[in-house]
Amino acid sequence: MMRSIQSNLGAGLLLSLIVAFTALWLLVSMNIQFLAKEYIAARLEHDVETLLNTVSFDSNGVLSIDETRIDLIYRQPFSGHYYVILSGNQSISSRSLWDYRLEVAAVATGKQRQTLQPGPEQQSLLLIAGGYQKKGHELTIAVAEDLNPINENINRFKYWFAAMALGMLLVLVVLQVLILRKSLQPLNRMHDELKLLQQGKRDKLSTTAPDELRPLINEVNHLLSVLEKRLRRSRDALSDLAHAIKKPLTVIRTITEKNDVPEPVKTTLIKQADDIYQISDHILKRARLAGHSHSGALFLFSQDLPALIKTLDMMYVHKSLVVSTDIADHISCAVDREDMLELLGNLLDNAYKWASNRVRLSVSVDSCLHIRIEDDGPGSDPDKMDELCTRGVRLDEKIHGHGFGLAITADIVKDYHGTIRFQRSDELGGFQVDITLPVYQP
Numbered sequence: 538m539m540r541s542i543q544s545n546l547g548a549g550l551l552l553s554l555i556v557a558f559t560a561l562w563l564l565v566s567m568n569i570q571f572l573a574k575e576y577i578a579a580r581l582e583h584d585v586e587t588l589l590n591t592v593s594f595d596s597n598g599v600l601s602i603d604e605t606r607i608d609l610i611y612r613q614p615f616s617g618h619y620y621v622i623l624s625g626n627q628s629i630s631s632r633s634l635w636d637y638r639l640e641v642a643a644v645a646t647g648k649q650r651q652t653l654q655p656g657p658e659q660q661s662l663l664l665i666a667g668g669y670q671k672k673g674h675e676l677t678i679a680v681a682e683d684l685n686p687i688n689e690n691i692n693r694f695k696y697w698f699a700a701m702a703l704g705m706l707l708v709l710v711v712l713q714v715l716i717l718r719k720s721l722q723p724l725n726r727m728h729d730e731l732k733l734l735q736q737g738k739r740d741k742l743s744t745t746a747p748d749e750l751r752p753l754i755n756e757v758n759h760l761l762s763v764l765e766k767r768l769r770r771s772r773d774a775l776s777d778l779a780h781a782i783k784k785p786l787t788v789i790r791t792i793t794e795k796n797d798v799p800e801p802v803k804t805t806l807i808k809q810a811d812d813i814y815q816i817s818d819h820i821l822k823r824a825r826l827a828g829h830s831h832s833g834a835l836f837l838f839s840q841d842l843p844a845l846i847k848t849l850d851m852m853y854v855h856k857s858l859v860v861s862t863d864i865a866d867h868i869s870c871a872v873d874r875e876d877m878l879e880l881l882g883n884l885l886d887n888a889y890k891w892a893s894n895r896v897r898l899s900v901s902v903d904s905c906l907h908i909r910i911e912d913d914g915p916g917s918d919p920d921k922m923d924e925l926c927t928r929g930v931r932l933d934e935k936i937h938g939h940g941f942g943l944a945i946t947a948d949i950v951k952d953y954h955g956t957i958r959f960q961r962s963d964e965l966g967g968f969q970v971d972i973t974l975p976v977y978q979p
Contacts, residue, residue: 543721550713558702566695573687574663578651581665581680584608588620588678589669598674600627607631615657617683624676641679644668654681661685723747727754734761782817786810836870836877838900845881853889864900872906872974876949881908883946884970888912895965905955911962911969950974 591603602622610618611631621641622629630639637657644650646668656662666679723746733739741758744751793806846860870877881898888896891914899909943959950957955974962969 542724543717546717547714550717551710554706554709554713558706562695562699562702565698566691569691569694573691574684577663577682577684577687578665581663581682582649582667584618584620584680585665585667585678588622588680589671589676592622592671592676592678594624594672594674600624600629600674602629615660617656617660617686619656619662619681621679622676623679624674639664639679639681641666641677643675643677646670646675653684656681656683661688723750740765778817782813786814786817836872836874838864838868838870841874841878842881842898845878845885849882849885849889852886856889856892858889858892858896859894860896860898862898862900864898865902868900868902868906870906872953876952880946880949880972881910883943884910884972887943888914888968891915891968893967897965906974908972908974909969911965912967913962913965914967916961916966916968917959946970 588602588607591606593601593603595601600622604612608618610616611620611633613633614635615637616633618631619634619639620631621634621639623641623643634657639656639662640654641664642650644666649665649667652664652666654662654664660683662681663684664679664681666677669676669678727742727746727750730739730742734742741761742754744754744758746754790807790810793803793810842862842864846862850858850860872880885896885898888910889912892912893914895913897909897911899907901907947957950972953974955972957973958971960969960971961967
């Protein structure tokens with residue numbers, strides 16, 4: 538299943554922020570370590586120069602230094618600051634080393650070497666050794682400093698920096714979510730408008746939208762307009778055709794009855810004319826029942842059913858039927874308005890046609906939508922109930938009809954993956970239709 542745009546954007550931006558902050562943390566950590574090391578190295582080079590100025594040789598070439606000019610920290614045992622001076626076989630070490638010996642190799646004059654090595658008390662030393670020449674004597678001066686204190690400070694900085702980076706990351710994630718939600722509001726609004734469009738509460742989408750969505754909205758609105766016009770033209774054309782057929786049929790029937798036509802031929806012609814007339818009449822009834830609603834609207838029992846019953850009452854005003862309804866409150870019917878009008882219109886029209894005095898409609902809902910329509914008419918032969926879904930079949934010829942209504946109804950029920958069942962009404966004694974449709978939330 539494809540994830541939502543917001544989820545994809547959120548995951549992508551979150552991953553980008555994590556990578557960026559991790560890279561920033563590594564870069565800052567490495568640079569602060571490098572800068573600290575360079576700073577210490579520069580200070581050690583300065584101490585080397587100071588030590589060089591304290592070195593002297595007597596007439597016998599004996600090496601000595603003026604300790605009064607050397608910082609006191611080099612005299613404190615294991616202070617973390619040490620030096621070693623080499624000249625030939627002579628060697629002078631700082632008092633801070635006590636009896637610990639640093640590994641210092643002679644360095645050629647003018648050269649410098651930088652190394653890391655362990656020191657006393659588990660210290661980690663940065664050692665810089667340089668080669669010099671003074672009064673004709675070659676010297677190697679090495680100065681070392683313990684890196685542990687600065688490393689502890691750097692590590693502490695890393696932890697605090699990581700905590701601040703994590704806090705900033707969380708703040709940016711929250712801001713990102715808020716920005717994404719605000720940016721995707723047009724899509725959510727479009728989704729809501731599509732629901733309203735599906736329910737028939739709107740006839741088009743709002744064009745107040747970002748530039749990226751406006752072409753899509755315009756195309757959808759254009760398509761809706763085209764479909765609406767085509768559907769209306771189709772209905773009007775059927776209605777016009779039905780009206781147009783009635784007049785020629787009346788003329789044919791009149792001529793057939795007046796002229797000297799053999800009785801079998803006359804009977805056949807009149808019957809065929811009546812059948813065509815009934816088909817035309819059915820098309821006109823469908824047009825009257827459907828009205829001119831917006832295509833794609835959902836059927837609302839509270840609004841559409843009273844209008845449907847009122848129309849049928851007017852069509853069968855001569856029968857003075859008592860029509861009762863038993864409909865649960867707040868029924869959600871995720872069925873297209875035109876389909877439900879066709880379904881209920883056919884079934885109620887059939888009930889009105891055959892009923893003697895009473896028609897009853899019951900609607901309930903649980904996991905499915907249940908519709909029951911029954912009348913007190915003559916009903917049908919139980920052995921022939923299955924034939925009612927066959928197009929053109931009528932089980933009683935006493936009342937004119939074309940025999941397509943129940944078959945069309947069965948097709949609609951099948952399209953919605955429902956079931957339809959015909960039987961005799963136990964209470965009213967006439968024809969009963971039970972329909973079950975799955976409840977789909979729009």
